[in-house]
Amino acid sequence: MRAADITAFGLPVELAEPHAPVVLFDKVNLAFDDKTILRDVTFSVRAGHTKIFLGASGAGKSTILKLMLGLLKPDSGTIWVLGHRVDQMTETQMMGVRHHMGMVFQEGALFDSFSVGENVGYKLYEETSMPLEDVRKRVEEVLGFVGLAEYVDRPPSALSGGQRRRVAIARAMAARPTLLLYDEPTTGLDPMTCLSVDTEIVKLRDLEHVTSILVTHQLRDAFFIATHQAQRTASGEMALVPASEEKIEEADFVMIREGSIAFEGSAGDLRTTTDPYLRTFLS
DSSP states (O other): OOOOOBOTTSOBSSOSOTTSOSEEEEEEEEEETTEEEEEEEEEEEOTTOEEEEEOOTTSSHHHHHHHHTTSSOOSEEEEEETTEEGGGOOHHHHHHHHTTEEEEOTTOOOOTTSOHHHHHTHHHHHHOOOOHHHHHHHHHHHHHHTTOGGGTTSOGGGSOHHHHHHHHHHHHHTTOOSEEEEESTTTTOOHHHHHHHHHHHHHHHHHSOOEEEEEOSOHHHHHHHHHEEEEEOTTSOEEEEEOOHHHHTTEEEEEEETTEEEEEEOHHHHHTOOOHHHHHHHO
């Protein structure tokens, strides 16, 4: 893999080479003072696939997302994201890579002083020269995708917790990212609302062809996303169906334990593991 050139504005002129991993961690180590956060972490994520990170609180799951975003730098090892070696990049260069990434935080992180539409279009307003009329069209399109088109001019305070989370997903997808990162996107939500958020994640992956990386401690959500797929019916409607065996194999589970990878494999591999620690976690 080679890094693409970076323009004077920090934006990459090309992304990863065909068939190259969208994300690659190679023997990544990170410690804060005397506390080891990540130890020899190595994994890759292929285009259009899903990587699901599980583990106890403090295991290092969210730290992996911060390293991808360039918010932290590793002590050693290499990190490639979208064809760029991000562990050596400056903040200005990282802005170019982040332009092709979307992030959904567990709290939604919406601006209460903006309307729903202004929240969703924020990145397009601030980081592109797209005409305002085109931004509005894109905002309405993505809000329609998550089933919230009628809320475009309402304040976030008018939304439920689940709706706010779906608006956050719409905002993350507005700029048509290649890679979407989800950090505990269903935390604090009731089961039915979690299901609606999980469905949006599946739709984005399968209908918008977005590579997905999910950090969660919710096994129910993780297995739902891994074992379902979205498809268009003949009438153009979206249908959620059980995933084919091939599709299930495109979702990898990674168990982080005390900063190291304790397991990596498919949903079936995880369900049938005999490892005592993993069995305890699954129970």
